[in-house]
Amino acid sequence: MKLLCFQDGQSPRCAALIADLGDTLEIFDLRHIAALAEARDIGELAAAPAEALAALRARLNAPDGALRTRRIARSQLLAPIPRPARNVFCVGRNYLEHVREGDLKRGIQTPIPQHPQYFTKPPSTVVGDGGAIEIEPSVSDKIDYEVELAVVIGTAVRNASAESATASVFGYTIINDVTARDLQRRHDQWFKGKGLDTFCPMGPWVVTQDEIADPHSLGLQLWVNGDLRQSDTTAHMHFKLGQIIADLSQGMTLLPGDVIATGTPPGVGYAMTPPQFLRAGDVVTCEIERIGRLSNPVRLRRD
Structure with missing residues (x-):
């Protein structure tokens, strides 16, 4: 999986990259996975339960057309961990x-x-x-x-x-x-x-x-x-x-x-x-x- 952090209004959100289209990115918003919906950066995802990450992988492997995706501007990308908890x-x-x-x-x-x-x-x-x-x-x-x-x-x-x-x-x-x-x-x-x-x-x-x-x-x-x-x-x-x-x-x-x-x-x-x-x-x-x-x-x- 390619996991990213993006700016959505006033809040950072996490998503899985589906396709890099240049100036736009097709993503799967992780708010559709209940156990991952509140993750604010990839550091928090890294600490998520293995079952939640397995559920995400299963969702991403769904048949074509079964995955609810959206597009965002590349300019919305943040660092995967915008403010690390430690140096x-x-x-x-x-x-x-x-x-x-x-x-x-x-x-x-x-x-x-x-x-x-x-x-x-x-x-x-x-x-x-x-x-x-x-x-x-x-x-x-x-x-x-x-x-x-x-x-x-x-x-x-x-x-x-x-x-x-x-x-x-x-x-x-x-x-x-x-x-x-x-x-x-x-x-x-x-x-x-x-x-x-x-x-x-x-x-x-x-x-x-x-x-x-x-x-x-x-x-x-x-x-x-x-x-x-x-x-x-x-x-x-x-x-x-x-x-x-x-x-x-x-x-x-x-x-x-x-x-x-x-x-x-x-x-x-x-x-x-x-x-x-x-x-x-x-x-x-x-x-x-x-x-x-x-x-x-x-x-x-x-x-």
Whole structure:
């Protein structure tokens, strides 16, 4: 299933995607499933009883014409989890070619990570498909992009093994880990440079775990104004999803609706010669095979 969150009047609602028609989307509104009718985002769906999700799958498999669908404008899409209950967990330096391109640019040699390296992005960073990445030149003029596969947790997990950890996955989505490179370098930790408002585009929806047999064989790409910048495969992750979830869960409970971004491949703007940072008027488009496309304009913030 592809599950999405959309704006319906004053309230966010959840739906299953039936067809992507470009500027419009054909959906099945989850208010028709009593046990799911009050869900406000995909994080809440991830925590729903298994029987309710099974009922949804059965309804979606109904014969043609038996499903009551509706159409919404693509502009109504929200991030699958517009305001996560907790910070988005992120893994840094998880594609070694990305590490090498940064080392080459800075004239250093970073040791190969022996353990996953974590940082987080606060809930205020999240925007959905079509939402603007807002930049403030007085804060940073070195804004970069990073396409990443993200995992949505579906069941609470603590002290998991690498072999059992992926059983906790509800589904997958796309994240653009937008980064202020100057702030990232200025502070010893990456939180500030990664945590500015609107710096976590997420979406366009969540694809449930059962639809992606191997999350380590997905192509991922990113374009800026139609110019291909990043193109790689999740096969090149240094730490695989089971390792990441297991490591993060040691002594720390991961909860339904938690989101984990799993790192970016090479091709980022700061590593280019000369560096190519984002500017107002740009459009950044991320795509991951089997999931979809996430596109966001860049604009100046005006308070």
